[in-house]
Amino acid sequence: MxxxxxxxxxxxxxxxxxxxxxxxxxxxxxxxxxxxxxxxxMATRRVSGFVVDSGAEQISTHGYPHTWELLRRLGLDTVPKIGRQLGVWRGGRVRRGLAHPLGLVTGAGLSVRARADFLRASRANGVDTERPEASPLGTATVAEFAAPCHRDVLEYLCQPVVSGFFGWQPERSAAAPFLGLLGAIGPSTAWRAYDGGMxxxxxxxxxxxxxxxxxxxxxxxxxxxxxxxxxxxxxxxxxxxxxxxxxxxxxxxxxxxxxxxxxxxxxxxFTPMVKVHVMLDHRPESPVYVIAVPRSESPSVSVVLFDHLKHPDRAPDGRGLVTVIASPAMAPALLDLPDDEVVRVLADEAGRFVPGLRTGVTGSVVHRFRHGLPExxxxxxxxxxxxxxxxxxxxxxxxxxxxxxxxxxxxxxxxxxxxxxxxxxxxxxxxxxxxxx
Ligand SMILES: Cc1cc2nc3c(=O)[nH]c(=O)nc-3n(C[C@H](O)[C@H](O)[C@H](O)COP(=O)(O)OP(=O)(O)OC[C@H]3O[C@@H](n4cnc5c(N)ncnc54)[C@H](O)[C@@H]3O)c2cc1C
Incomplete structure (x- = not known):
């Protein structure tokens, strides 16, 4: 019974x-x-006219067949493209073209040798996203995958991406799921954010x-x-x-x-993830909507995301919303700190990458995920x-x-x-x- x-x-x-x-x-x-x-x-909070995506930030045209099938079934399959680039912070400025075809030309902060090494290494390793364990990479870590390449591949591409987007340490997590995901979702030109929140x-x-x-x-x-x-x-x-x-x-x-x-x-x-969303009375401009920050450039911040550039409905007219994601080295220590301490640690540091982030702040929201992403x-x-x-x-x-x-x-x-x-x-x-x- x-x-x-x-x-x-x-x-x-x-x-x-x-x-x-x-x-x-x-x-x-x-x-x-x-x-x-x-x-x-994959939740969203609505605060004072701001639309704050607490977890997932985007989906892609590619690599999400089950999601698109559900979206079509529910009549929700009109999801706007973000249409903005991503960049990597290197040597005091943003290098555009991360995960973008243009990056092959401009380098996205990588030398020609590093780009060629990465392309060669990832082409040789087809990963099935349904069975990542079956790839020729076996259980090699991200750091081991990048080891034969120019050192920039680890420090200015693999590490900032896996730490910023998954909260991973490249020495602890396997390369196959990372490369499988990169291959499946395609370039950032295909990335999309829902109207009204994720x-x-x-x-x-x-x-x-x-x-x-x-x-x-x-x-x-x-x-x-x-x-x-x-x-x-x-x-x-x-x-x-x-x-x-x-x-x-x-x-x-x-x-x-x-x-x-x-x-x-x-x-x-799982790795923990900690985010601070800073609401502003102005809209900081940026050549990219995401800045991935390598660990060699900051001990505490791994991503800065301009939500109002990701989708204009994330902030009221004329106002800005900036998300700062803690580095994997910093996140565990922030999990139990009071909100104002977390804001102080992350937003102060992010001010180095976003001029104007420390002025005109009208509010902030902290999100902590003890179980952020599978490691x-x-x-x-x-x-x-x-x-x-x-x-x-x-x-x-x-x-x-x-x-x-x-x-x-x-x-x-x-x-x-x-x-x-x-x-x-x-x-x-x-x-x-x-x-x-
Ligand atoms: C910061 C961040 C950014 C991300 N960015 C992206 C992105 O841009 N694109 C993308 O595709 N993915 C992204 N992801 C990953 C994506 O959010 C997750 O893969 C997905 O949402 C996981 O869904 P889930 O249902 O497996 O787990 P969850 O969303 O964690 O759902 C589990 C649910 O179980 C509930 N629960 C827990 N314990 C109990 C209990 N004892 N009883 C009842 N309920 C319980 C929780 O409250 C939760 O609602 C991101 C994740 C994070 C954290």
Whole structure:
């Protein structure tokens, strides 16, 4: 006897995608989300007319097939191109052309030799984003991948990109997921940001689903043909559970996870991410919308992003919104500091890269992600294939970490895959549902 057909734990984009597929297939699904809003790491806050993307910043025309399929289904597939370049900070100024075809000509801060080395090294290493562990790179780290190249490849390309966008240390994380992602999403000319905030898809999915927010699940216990779920003073049984939470949370919550799942869950660590969004009474101009800052240029800041250049609706007319992302070396220390301290550390330093950032500040918002992005360590990568081939059962999993590729498409894809496995295991449900809170 169960109370619920499918319980999806986690209202991020992976859980919502899973719940959407299951609901479409006629299943009784309920999403339980710990926060008071959906979206997880793809959420948006609206503050004093500013639209603040707390996690994900953009998607691409390329490399997001599952996301685009959902967007088309929901009539949301008109996503404007950003149409601005990215740059790298080197020697006191921005070098344009990072991830842009122009960068091959201008160099984006790299010498001709470094550019040629990078092209040669990455061409030789085709990575399948569905199976990054199967690439010829094996479990080599980003630093090991770059080692045979001119040293600028590590210091002014790979390190700023993996640290700035994934919070990774190149010495700790594997190259294959990074190169697979770069290859899949294509140049920055194809990158896009939703009108109205990056939570558009999450909100549209949630509006069509049964979602309970402010419900942190404490424990999931697999039993015979169902699982017991408890949290918030309530306990119920579900015939299937999709745990769409970061791997360390899944490991903690799923108290009797099978022995064959535990090694990967334990190895699947996350890097923390800390961001400060600074609201301004003016619009700083910049030749690029993102400045990636190498660790050799700043100990504390890894990215400065001009949100009002990413999409004009992110700030009211004439006003500016600038996001500063902490370096991986600094982020752990900022996780537990008060907001004003975090703002002081990051915005003061970012003033070196954005003239005018320290004046005309009208407000700020701090976002901290203890589980920012899956770290994709060599050990996790080595264990990934076996984990994915064995999941499926009363308790299933979804999230970007399942493929170790740190982008929202991996989360959407994993959610849809989890839904397909649930449907294959239990093709129908005829039970009646108990009234849960
Ligand atoms: C700073 C940052 C920038 C990024 N930039 C980009 C980008 O530009 N483009 C891109 O494609 N991707 C980007 N990403 C990655 C992208 O945001 C993630 O890959 C994606 O959002 C992950 O979705 P998810 O559903 O797997 O996990 P999450 O979004 O983390 O969802 C998990 C959900 O589970 C909830 N939860 C946790 N514990 C419990 C519990 N016990 N009970 C109930 N609910 C619980 C959480 O509150 C959360 O809502 C970025 C991520 C970060 C952090």
């Amino acid at each position: 169960t109370d619920l057909d499918v319980a999806v734990i986690g209202g991020g984009i992976a859980g919502l995608a899973a719940a959407h597929e299951l609901t479409r297939a006629g299943r009784e699904v309920r999403v339980f989300e710990a926060a008071d809003h959906v979206g997880g790491r 939570d558009v898809l999450a909100r549209a999915l949630a509006a069509r689903l049964d979602v309970t927010t402010s419900f942190p699940v404490r424990e999931v216990v697999t039993g015979q043909g169902s699982a017991r779920v408890s949290g918030d003073g309530t306990e119920f049984r579900a015939r299937s559970v999709v745990l769409a939470v970061p791997a360390p949370v899944a490991r903690q919550v799923h108290v009797n996870a099978p022995a064959y799942e535990r090694p990967f869950l334990d190895a699947c660590t 994709a360590t060599p050990r996790a990568l080595a264990l990934r294939g076996e984990f994915e081939s064995r999941i499926g059962g009363v308790v299933d999993y979804a999230g970007d970490w399942v493929t170790l590729i740190p982008y929202s498409e991996a989360a959407v894809r994993s959610g849809r895959r989890a839904a397909a496995r649930v449907l294959a295991l239990n093709p129908s449900y005829t039970g009646t549902r108990r009234q849960l809170r």
